[in-house]
Amino acid sequence: MNTKPIIALDFPGEKEVMGFLGQFEEKLFVKIGMELYMQEGPTIVRKVKEQGHDIFLDLKLHDIPNTVKSAMKGLAGLGVDLVNVHAAGGRMMMEGALEGLEAGTPAGAKRAALIAVTQLTSTTEQRMHDEQKVALSLKESVLHYAQLTKQAGLHGVVCSVHEAQAIREACGDDFLRVTPGIRMLGGEAHDQQRIATPDGAKKDGSSLIVVGRAITGAVNPVKAYQEVCNLWEAN
Numbered sequence: 678m679n680t681k682p683i684i685a686l687d688f689p690g691e692k693e694v695m696g697f698l699g700q701f702e703e704k705l706f707v708k709i710g711m712e713l714y715m716q717e718g719p720t721i722v723r724k725v726k727e728q729g730h731d732i733f734l735d736l737k738l739h740d741i742p743n744t745v746k747s748a749m750k751g752l753a754g755l756g757v758d759l760v761n762v763h764a765a766g767g768r769m770m771m772e773g774a775l776e777g778l779e780a781g782t783p784a785g786a787k788r789a790a791l792i793a794v795t796q797l798t799s800t801t802e803q804r805m806h807d808e809q810k811v812a813l814s815l816k817e818s819v820l821h822y823a824q825l826t827k828q829a830g831l832h833g834v835v836c837s838v839h840e841a842q843a844i845r846e847a848c849g850d851d852f853l854r855v856t857p858g859i860r861m862l863g864g865e866a867h868d869q870q871r872i873a874t875p876d877g878a879k880k881d882g883s884s885l886i887v888v889g890r891a892i893t894g895a896v897n898p899v900k901a902y903q904e905v906c907n908l909w910e911a912n
């Protein structure tokens with residue numbers, strides 16, 4: 678898998694996305710999430726793919742197993758590289774997602790890697806206790822979801838950098854640890870709670886980093902991306 682930093686294309690529509698991508702000369706690894714997909718649908722995925730960029734389709738599916746299986750079967754035809762579900766949907770749901778992905782991938786095409794979200798990087802241990810009524814520590818909860826995800830046969834998880842090393846030790850190096858919540862040193866955290874720098878992420882066991890506002894909100898996004906790459910690749 679491409680290990681370039683994944684840029685979160687959290688934009689309201691195609692015009693903004695194409696304006697952003699047009700500033701770059703190289704092929705990127707980008708993330709299309711809910712904000713963009715809800716506006717532009719599969720068309721934007723195909724258009725970004727046509728430009729030669731790798732794509733993480735971050736729709737975080739979470740529903741009954743049959744619904745997720747059918748939805749994933751439809752998404753499989755888009756030719757993306759990475760897709761996801763919520764681990765909280767359970768083992769049967771994740772197995773259904775994998776079956777749907779396998780069934781929907783056209784013959785001869787490469788199947789996307791499937792990962793599951795553990796605890797969102799905007800969550801704190803206190804909020805998890807108060808709002809989800811989970812009695813475990815946050816790290817234990819993330820590890821539990823990672824192990825459940827592995828048992829379901831998926832390829833890895835979305836977690837924060839803070840849990841990446843423990844997941845690597847428990848689930849193996851091949852099991853992907855995809856980590857959002859990446860900020861440059863001293864950068865604004867916004868709504869993120871479990872954050873780390875790109876070099877910290879590499880040192881602490883991330884397989885892939887997801888970076889949104891630190892790049893998309895920069896005065897010079899190409900320069901900001903290069904700085905993220907330099908830190909990520911330095912270690």
Ligand SMILES: O=c1ccn([C@@H]2O[C@H](COP(=O)(O)O)[C@@H](O)[C@H]2O)c(=O)[nH]1
Nearest residue numbers: 685710796797798857858887888889890
């Ligand atoms: O736990 C999660 C899962 C997904 N995300 C997504 O990653 C990006 C992060 O954007 P920033 O601007 O760098 O904060 C965003 O698209 C989220 O939907 C996450 O942050 N945490």
